Amino acid sequence: MGEPLLRTAAVITVSDGCFQGTRVDGSGPLLARLLTESGFTVVCTVVVPDEIPTIAAALRASAKSASLVVTTGGTGLAPRDVTPEATMEVCTRMVPGLSELMRLDGAKQTPLAALSRGVCGTVKQTLILNLPGNPAGAVASLRTVLPLVPHALDLLAGKTEHAEPLES
Ligand SMILES: Nc1ncnc2c1ncn2[C@@H]1O[C@H](COP(=O)(O)OP(=O)(O)OP(=O)(O)O)[C@@H](O)[C@H]1O
Numbered sequence: 001m002g003e004p005l006l007r008t009a010a011v012i013t014v015s016d017g018c019f020q021g022t023r024v025d026g027s028g029p030l031l032a033r034l035l036t037e038s039g040f041t042v043v044c045t046v047v048v049p050d051e052i053p054t055i056a057a058a059l060r061a062s063a064k065s066a067s068l069v070v071t072t073g074g075t076g077l078a079p080r081d082v083t084p085e086a087t088m089e090v091c092t093r094m095v096p097g098l099s100e101l102m103r104l105d106g107a108k109q110t111p112l113a114a115l116s117r118g119v120c121g122t123v124k125q126t127l128i129l130n131l132p133g134n135p136a137g138a139v140a141s142l143r144t145v146l147p148l149v150p151h152a153l154d155l156l157a158g159k160t161e162h163a164e165p166l167e168s
């Protein structure tokens, strides 16, 4: 099977409430819109419950068709928050700097940003980003790292010539 096209994205909402239909998914559609506005083709959106095997299966399936997979929800400290554990199970390499950046930038808005245990990593040529479940937090976190994503995907796809450093 071929590798996913470079600017394809998938959105996975991890939420028992959304899966059961007791909560309307506010975060997934917002993230899909931001990704589309940023030049990505969103190839799939899915809502899954907070269960490691189900999240891991959704991550593996999404990574086959998308070069960027974002999750929203399940990154906190509640007993059923297991998105980081499922992501670490699927990824072969972790990219801690991206999650560090999200927490650092998020803390400018709310100290609660430190309570997300979200991780980022890669599987084959796909980058996976865990975002918090709160819609505003999910969008802000994605906005923080989005400027780095095209270069990250180029590197993953083997385009290793170095870009000019971004302005600070
Ligand atoms: N997909 C979503 N859409 C809208 N709001 C959400 C979403 N996911 C989370 N939230 C909000 O962020 C808060 C924290 O998310 P968290 O994942 O801990 O939710 P929860 O109360 O455990 O329920 P669930 O996992 O079923 O969404 C929620 O209480 C809710 O206000």
Ligand SMILES: Nc1nc2c(c(=O)[nH]1)N[C@H]1C(S)=C(S)[C@@H](COP(=O)(O)O)O[C@H]1N2
Binding pocket: 072, 073, 074, 075, 076, 077, 081, 105, 106, 107, 109, 110, 112, 113, 114, 115, 116, 117, 131, 132, 133, 134, 136, 137, 138, 140, 141
């Ligand atoms: N930027 C930002 N990050 C944020 C938040 C936020 O509102 N803004 N919410 C925090 C809260 S309240 C929690 S509990 C954790 C984990 O959320 P999750 O379990 O819904 O993934 O993300 C945190 N990250």
